[in-house]
Amino acid sequence: MLAFLRRLANAFELGVCWSCGYSQVAAGSLCPYCEEALPRWYPRCCQHLSDIEPYLSEGQKRCRYWYGALRWEPQVQQLMALFKFRNKAELAPLLANQLAAHLRLCYQHQALPDCVVAVPMTQQAWRKRGFHQTALLAQHLSVTLELPYIVGGLRKIRSVPMQHMASQSSRWENSRRSQLALHDYSGCTVAVVDDVLSTGATMMAAADALYKKGAKAVDAWAVVYNQHD
Template structure:
C-alpha cells in the first residue's frame, strides 16, 4: 500500500515538475527514468548478441586484457562518453541521479543476458571497498550494482570478500602499477566454499588487474566458472 502511494506521488510530481534528461536536459517521458526516449534510443551499444554476451570474444576488448582470470565479460558499454561522465559523476560527485541511470542500464543488459543464457551463475560477489574509503565516499558502487543484479536475476549475494589494504584510486596507473597495488589486497574467510559458477560485479574493467587478483582468490575457494559484470569496459585503442 505504501509503495503504491509513493509511486502515485512520484507520478504526480513528475506531471508538475518533469525530471530533466541527464543527457539532453529536456523533460523525460517517464517519472522513473533518467533519460528521455530519444536519448535512450541513441545511446552507444555493444554488439552483445554478436559475441554471445561475452566481450572476451571481441578482439578490441581482449587485447586490453592480459590473460584474464575470468571466463566471461559482460558490460553495458565502452568507457566513453556519456557513460564515462555519468560514472565519474556518480563515484566522485555523489550524483545519485547518474547512479540511478547506470543501475537502470545495467539491469536492462542483465535482462537481455538472462533471456539469452541457459545457465546463470549460482551466486554474486562484488569488488569490496576498504572501510576507510567507504566512509569517505559513503557507498560502494560495486555493491549497489550487485544488488541490482541479484534482484534482476533472483540470485544470492555473498558479501564475503574483504579489502585488507587501503590504496589510492587506480585511475591513471599502468598495468604493472595496478598489479603491484593489488598483491594480497583481498581476502576471504579461510573456511569459505564457493559455488562453482560465480559472477563478480564491478563498475569498470580497465586492465583486468583487480578482477584477476580476485578471480585467483575465488578459484582457490572453489569457483570454476567466473563471469565479470561491469557497467563499462575500457576499449583498447
C-alpha cells in the same frame, strides 16, 4: 506556475533526464532519446582481455567470461562521474538495468552464475563516498536477475594506489592479493560486479580470492567496459 514547478522538480532532480536535463521523464531515468543514444557494446565476451595472459602467475585461474554493457564515451563518462564523484547513488538502478539487459543477451544460451558479489572498496573510500557503489549495483542486479547477492562477499585487505597513475604491469602487481573472500564458494559460479572495467586487474584480484575459497568459475560483470586501444 508551471515554470516554478519545473524549477522545483529540477532542484530536486525529479523527472529530469540524467543525460540531457530534459524534464518530461520519470524520476531517475533517461529520456527516450538519451536511452537510445547510450553507447552500448555488442553482447559478447570482451575477447581482448586475453592480453592479461602475460600478467597471470603460475597456476592462476582467469575469469571465465568478461562482460561490459556500455562504452566509455562522453555520455557514459558523464553518468559515471555523477554516480561516483557527485554521489548520485540514485543512478544505481538505471546503470544496473543497462547491465542486466546486456547480461540477459549474453547468457541467453546458458545458465546464469549461482550468486553475485560486488568488488569491495576500502572502509576509507566508503566513508568518503558515503555509499558503496558496486554493492548498490550488485544488489539491483541480484533482484532483477533473481540471483542471490552475497553481502560482503569480498573484502579489500590492502588499498591499491590510484590505478590511472600506474603502468599496466604495476597495476597488476598492485592489485594482486588485495582482496579476500569471506565465504565458502565451493562448487559455485560467482559473478563479480564492478562499475568500470578497464585493465581487468581488479577483477582478477577478486577472481583469485574467490578461487581460493573454492569457486568453480568466476564471471566478470561491469556496467562500463573501457577498452584501451
